[in-house]
Amino acid sequence: MxxxxxxxxxxxxxxxxxxxxxxxxxxxxxxxxxxIEDIADIRTAVSEAVxxxxxxxxxxxxxxxxxxxxxxxxxxxxxxxxxxxxxxENVEQAxxxxxxxxxxxxRSGLGFSVMESFMDKLSVxxxxxxGTTVIMRKKLENQDE
Amino acid sequence: xxxxxxxxxxxxxxxxxxxxxxxxxxxxxxxxxFALRESQPSELVLDFSEVGFMDSSGIGLVMGRYKLMxxxxxxxxxxxxxxxxxxxxxLSGIDRLAAIRNG
Numbered sequence: 368m369x370x371x372x373x374x375x376x377x378x379x380x381x382x383x384x385x386x387x388x389x390x391x392x393x394x395x396x397x398x399x400x401x402x403i404e405d406i407a408d409i410r411t412a413v414s415e416a417v418x419x420x421x422x423x424x425x426x427x428x429x430x431x432x433x434x435x436x437x438x439x440x441x442x443x444x445x446x447x448x449x450x451x452x453x454x455x456e457n458v459e460q461a462x463x464x465x466x467x468x469x470x471x472x473x474r475s476g477l478g479f480s481v482m483e484s485f486m487d488k489l490s491v492x493x494x495x496x497x498g499t500t501v502i503m504r505k506k507l508e509n510q511d512e
Numbered sequence: 513x514x515x516x517x518x519x520x521x522x523x524x525x526x527x528x529x530x531x532x533x534x535x536x537x538x539x540x541x542x543x544x545x546f547a548l549r550e551s552q553p554s555e556l557v558l559d560f561s562e563v564g565f566m567d568s569s570g571i572g573l574v575m576g577r578y579k580l581m582x583x584x585x586x587x588x589x590x591x592x593x594x595x596x597x598x599x600x601x602x603l604s605g606i607d608r609l610a611a612i613r614n615g
Contacts, residue, residue, distance in 0.1 A: 386531060
C-alpha cells in the first residue's frame with residue numbers, strides 16, 4: 368500500500384467543528400478529483416464518525432479528535448478518526464443499526480451504518496476508558512470512465 | 513436562519529436550509545416543534561430544497577417530527593431532498609414513514 372499523500376488535523380470536540388472536519392477531509396480528498404457522489408459519501412461518513420466522538424466519546428467533557436487522511440495508490444482514500452474518550456464497551460452492539468444510547472437527543476443509531484454503507488471498509492477499535500479509533504477506506508471512481 | 517416556517521390552515525411548512533448535522537439539528541428541531549405546538553397542523557412539510565448536506569442527525573430530525581405528528585394524528589411530507597439526502601433517508605427506512613415528494 369503506497370502512500371501518495373497524507374494530512375493530519377487535530378481539533379477540539381466542539382460540535383461546530385463537525386462541519387470543519389468533514390470539509391477539511393473533503394478538501395484533501397478533492398485532490399483526487401472525485402465524483403460528486405464519492406465526495407458526498409466521504410463527507411457524510413466523516414461527519415458521522417466525528418459526531419460520535421463529540422456525542423459519545425467525550426460526553427459532558429471536551430477532548431481532542433485526531434484525523435489522519437491518506438491518499439493511497441489506486442485512487443483510494445484512507446481516513447483514521449481517533450479520540451481519547453470513554454471508549455465503547457461493546458463495539459458489536461454499538462454497530463448494530465438503530466442501536467443508540469442517546470434516544471432523547473434524537474440520535475438515530477445509524478452512524479456506523481452510514482459509515483459502513485458509504486465507505487468500502489470500516490474498522491472500529493475501542494478500549495473502554497482509553498478511546499476509539501475508526502478507520503475507513505474508499506476507492507474512488509475513475510472520473511475518465 | 514436555518515429554518516423558515518410558514519403555517520397556513522392545517523399545514524405547516526418548514527423550509528430548511530444549509531447543512532443538517534448534530535450541531536445544527538437541535539436549533540431546527542426547537543423551531544419546528546414550537547410551530548407545531550402553536551398550530552397543531554394535520555400536515556407537516558419538511559422542505560429540503562435548500563439543504564446542501566445532511567448526515568444521520570437529519571434522520572433523527574425527521575423521525576422525531578414523525579412521532580410528534582403521529583401524536584396529533586398528522587402526517588409528515590419530505591419535500592425535494594437531493595439525491596444524496598434521499599440515499600441517507602433510504603438507509604434508515606424513513607421513506608416508508610414519511611412521503612417523499614419532488615416539486
